[in-house]
Each structure stands twice: as C-alpha cells, then as structure tokens.
Amino acid sequence: MIEVEHLSKIYGSTAAVEDVDFSVEKGEILGFLGPNGAGKTTTMRILSGFIPATAGTAKIAGYDVHEQSLEVRRNIGYLPETPPLYPDMTVEGFLQFVARIKGVARKNRQSRVDWSLERCQLEDKRKVLIRKLSKGYKQRVGIAQAIVHDPPVIILDEPTVGLDPKQIIEVRNLIKSLAGEHTLLLSTHILPEVSMTCDRVTIINGGKVVATDTPNNLMSHLTAKGGYEIEIVGDIFSLEPMLNDLPGISQLEIISNSETKHHTLLLTTDSHQEIGKDIAALIINQGLDLYEMKRTRATLEDVFLNVITEEAATEGKAPILGEKSSLEFDGETGGQGDGE
Template sequence: MIEVQHLSKIYGSTAAIQDVDFSVESGEILGFLGPNGAGKTTTMRILSGYIPATTGTAKIAGYDVHEQSMEVRRRIGYLPENPPLYPEMTVEGFLMFVARIKGVASGDRVSRVNWSIERCQLQDKRKILIRKLSKGYKQRVGIAQAIVHDPPAIILDEPTVGLDPKQIIEVRNLIKSLAGEHTIILSTHILPEVSMTCDRVTIINKGKVVATDTPDNLMSQLTATGGYELEVKGDIASVEPLLTQIKGVSKVNIKSTIKQENTEVHLIHLAADLTVEPGQEIAALIVNQGLGLYEMRRTRPTLEDVFLDLITEESPISDE
C-alpha cells in the first residue's frame, strides 16, 4: 500500500532524512519510531504531499506522491502533530465541511460524518464547539477528519502528544480499531504506543532508517543481553567480585540499598548472557555466602532497550 524508496530531504547543507526506505502492507499498522529531530515529521509531510522530497520516490496505493499528488491526497487521511481544527465550528459542522472539501459525494456526506463520529466516539460531542473540547476530544476530532472520506491509508503524526494516560489509552484503542480496514503509519517517539499498537516498527535516527521489523523480532536481537534482579540481605561487598566470576555475568549494579535493623537490603541488577543461564549459580553463591536471598527474577530487554541500542549505533543494521 505504501512504498518509500531512497527518500531524502535536504535543507541547504542539512539532511533532514537520508536514503529512507520502508513499506507498509495493506491493513497494517507501522510504527515510525525515532527520537525528536530524527526526521519523522519530515517523512510524514512528504508522504502527505505537504512538502516535496529532494530525491527518492514514495507511492501510496500505486500513485506517486510527487507526480500524482492529487490522486494520493484523495487516498490518504493525515493527522499532523497539531490537529487542523476550526475552533468556532461544531464537531459535526467541521466534519461536514471536511467531507465536502475532500470530495465526498453530497449524498454520502451525512453517512460518512456519522460513521466517523461513531468510530471516534464523538456522539455526545457532535453539537459542541470544538474550542470547548478537551485535548483528548480534539485529537479524536482530528482523527475523525482524517478518516471521514474513508481513505485506504492514514498517516498519524504524534497522535497522543499532550494527552493524559486515560486519553492515551482511548486514542490507542481507536487507532487499533481502524487496522485492517485502513493502512496506518503511526509516527511517534513514545515507545508504549509502538509495542501496544503496531504490527511492525521502522526506527529512524539522524535521518536514516536503522531497523525495520516486528517489535518481538527487534527485542529478540537483545535476548542474550538480559539479566537478573535480586533483592539480597547482608554484606554484598564481599560477594560482588565473586558474582562477576560466574560464567555469563558481565556486570553487577547495586541499584538501591535500604537499612533494616542491623543490616542492609540491596536491590541488585546483574547483566548476564542468558544463553549461558547462570541463574542457578547466582542463587547458590548468594546463599552459600550466608546472605539472604529475598527475591530473584529474570529480566529481558524491552523495546526501549532495543530503541536505545539502535539509536546509539553509528551505522544502520539490516532487517534481514
């Protein structure tokens, strides 16, 4: 549905994005993930026809974004980071206006507006002025205007920025409900949005794509670099050097210490190669040294660990 090849945008001597490649299958949600300033918004603006690329091509539903811009615009719904709303219009009036300018046939406008209102759960707000809505409801109206003409592709740029936790969950569920019927690119730097919403992830850093894969596959790249969390009672100083001698344990980090009566309880993280499975030796050492082992659990990398690992790499990695 969406094909991006060798896309670059140069401003003077500064490259906002360089040689960006990715694709999105029909009905899929792709998380476009990167730190602030990585090039996410520039890419979204090129795909929406807002700005031209310097080099490269982008196609949506088979139409070239640059050469066939109007055909592309008929087939996309776009929600920029700041929703393009008219605050003095009612929700219903605004969506009717958007449906008209997006070319929805006059006989279909009422049904399309009603559909978008229902999908975005705006039924009780349809007669309310947009300026009176909360931030979360304004985001819903922004999504409603993006889908009112039933486009096959939807581009959402930071749709949950500034929302409270409840609003984030509501918008996240709304986006997930649109999958299958629509192909969605979700641009964000908020990691939970990606792991809980998206089928695949493209990570961009400093204008370059550094990885494209499913969240699970990306996390599996770091499965050998997990570790253990331990809660240990007693004098850890004498045991710390012994722990690093266990095969697979690479680092001991005492995260916190709490004094209890005449002793101390330490929260410890051990970085370990889990392909070696050193857990039994770790527990045996702690107990044999006379310390109290209150708790021990294995930790595995999260998408945040993958993200931080990838954006600190100097060169892109392959998704093969």
C-alpha cells in the same frame, strides 16, 4: 500499501531526510520512531503531498506521490501534529464539510460522518462547537476527519502529543482499533507509544533510517541487556566470587546496606542463557535469605539508545542520549514536533 525508496529532502546544504527506505503492509501499524528533528514530520509531509521530495520515490496504494498526487490524497487520511480544525464549527458540521471536500458522495455523506463519530466516540459531541472541546476531544475530531472518507492509508503525526494519561490511553486504543481495516503510519518520539500500539518499528535518526523490525525483535536482537535484580539478606562475602564464576553472568553490581546486611544484586547475563535457577540455588545454598528475584529485560529505550549510539560512533559524532527535551521515556509527557 506504503512503499518508500531512497527518499531525500534537502534544504540548502542540510539533509532533513536522506536516502530513507521503508514499507508498510496492508492492515499494519508502523511506528516511525525518532527524536525531535529526526525527519519524521518531513517524511510524512512528503507522503501526504504537502511538500515535494528532492530525490527518491514514494507510493501509497500503488500511486506515486509525485506523479499521481490527487489519487494519493484520495487514498490517505492525514492528521498533522496540530489538527486542522475550524473552531467555530460544530463537530458534525466540520465532518460534513470535510466529507464533502474529500469527495464522499452526497448519499453516503451522513453515514460516513456517523461512522467516524462512532469510531472516535464523539456521538455526544456532534453538536458541540469545536472550540469548546478539550484537547483530547479535539484530537479525536482530528482523527475523525482523517478517516471520514474511509481511506485505506492513515498517516498520524504525533497523535498523542500534549494529552493527559487518560486521553493518551483512549487515543492509543482508537488507533489500534483502526488496524486491519486501514494501514497506519504513526509518527512518535514517545517510546512506549510504539511498543503498545505498533506491529513494526522504523527508527529514524538524523534523517536516516537506522533500524526496522518488530518491537520484540528489536529488543531481542539489537541489545543484549538483560539479567536479574535480586534482593537478599545475609553475609555475601563468599557469594560474590561464586556468582562471578557462574557461566552466563557478564556483569555483577552489588548495592549493600552494611548495617542491615541487606543487598541488591544487579546481574547482567547472556541473553541466550536462562540461568535463574542456578543463581537462586547458589544463593540458597549459601544460607542467605532470598526476598525477591526478578528478570530485567531490554526495553525499547535500550534499543533506541543502542542504535543511535552505534550510528553516532560510525559517523564519528557524539551520541544523542535521549534527553527529555528530545525523547520522552515516560510515555505520558508531550513534546514538540520535529521542528523541520
């Protein structure tokens, strides 16, 4: 439903987007992941017909974004980072207005408005002025205006920015409920957003696509981080060399309390080997008390840092290390947009 090939946008001597390629299949949710300034918003503005590309092609529902702009706009619902709302209109009145300008036939208009109100859980807010709504409800109205004409493709730019944890969960559930009937492109710089919502992930950094795959495949293939965190009590003098000699363990870190003989073992293992039972047996055979043993697996945060670090090394640049101002790891704190 969305096909992007060699897309570029140049401002003077600065490439906001450079040779970007990705596609989104019918009914799929693609997460467009990257730090602020990576090129996400620029790409979405090109796809929505808001700005032209400098080079490359983009098609939505088979229509060329540049050559068939009106057909593209009929086939997309677009939610910018700041929802395009009229605060002095009621929710229902605004959606009636949007349905009319988006070409919904008069006989179908009310049913489409009622449908979007229901999908976005806004039925009890239909007569409320938009300016009186909370930010979470305003975001729902923004999504409702994007779907009121039943477009096959929905483009959402940072849809949960600035929301509280409860509102974030509600909006995520709404987005997931739209999949299947609609194809969604979801831009975000919040890592948990992707793993909780999206079928596939495209990571963009510095205007370039650096990885595309499912969240699980990215976590399993792009980084080998994995292992065990173990809590034990006892004398580990003889245990440490035995663990270091155990096949499959690549790194061992021990955090100890000398007074209580309480130790935390952090083991990094070969992700292709399952050696948990061997580690447990070794600890028990040494007469140590095993209090807790849990697997630690690669996260999307690990993947992102791995990818952009490799990209920076390839280009000879200092790696971007996911500061809070650039990339949110907790999934609940909002940030600013791309700023392009």
